[in-house]
Amino acid sequence: MKKWLFACIAVTALLVGCGDKKEPAALPEPEMPEMLKVDILTPKEVAINEPIELAAHVEQGGENIDDAIVEFEVWESGKRDEGQMIDGTLDKDGVYKATITFDHDSVYYMFAHTTANGIHNMPKQQITAGTPDMTQILPEDEKADTNMMEHGNGTSGDAQQGEDEKDKKNHH
Numbered sequence: 001m002k003k004w005l006f007a008c009i010a011v012t013a014l015l016v017g018c019g020d021k022k023e024p025a026a027l028p029e030p031e032m033p034e035m036l037k038v039d040i041l042t043p044k045e046v047a048i049n050e051p052i053e054l055a056a057h058v059e060q061g062g063e064n065i066d067d068a069i070v071e072f073e074v075w076e077s078g079k080r081d082e083g084q085m086i087d088g089t090l091d092k093d094g095v096y097k098a099t100i101t102f103d104h105d106s107v108y109y110m111f112a113h114t115t116a117n118g119i120h121n122m123p124k125q126q127i128t129a130g131t132p133d134m135t136q137i138l139p140e141d142e143k144a145d146t147n148m149m150e151h152g153n154g155t156s157g158d159a160q161q162g163e164d165e166k167d168k169k170n171h172h
């Protein structure tokens with residue numbers, strides 16, 4: 001009977017010992033701000049002369065963000081100066097929406113300029129409206145992208161610029 005009791009205590013001690021060891025390993029949680037994740041939900045191919053829904057889903061740390069500021073910038077390829085800025089409004093569950101109508105076949109681009117909790121993220125997407133004659137499409141000015149990146153609080157933008165500069169150095 002005493003032997004059995006001793007064994008029981010020993011096992012308990014082992015279990016406690018194990019628990020003590022595991023706890024400190026779980027403690028150091030990274031306290032870095034979570035990335036602001038913005039997914040554009042607008043299809044890459046749309047029709048012309050009918051309202052098209054611009055939509056983006058915003059989340060941070062796996063949570064829907066319902067207090068973000070989302071602005072959709074839409075322009076025809078190569079004509080960013082003539083583009084328009086449309087405020088997105090919260091639909092629900094971190095999804096922001098706006099509508100636009102494309103009045104002719106062409107290739108367009110959109111940025112979903114998104115700001116939440118002091119972080120800016122701006123995914124870009126190409127949208128083909130109708131069936132454009134690709135030989136008539138102006139090339140997109142990629143330099144405009146880089147310039148635009150500077151307006152944000154620059155998390156991903158800054159990183160991308162850094163890489164661009166490295167690339168340039170490597171090529172020369």
Ligand SMILES: [Cu+2]
Nearest residue numbers: 113114122152
């Ligand atoms: Cu932006």
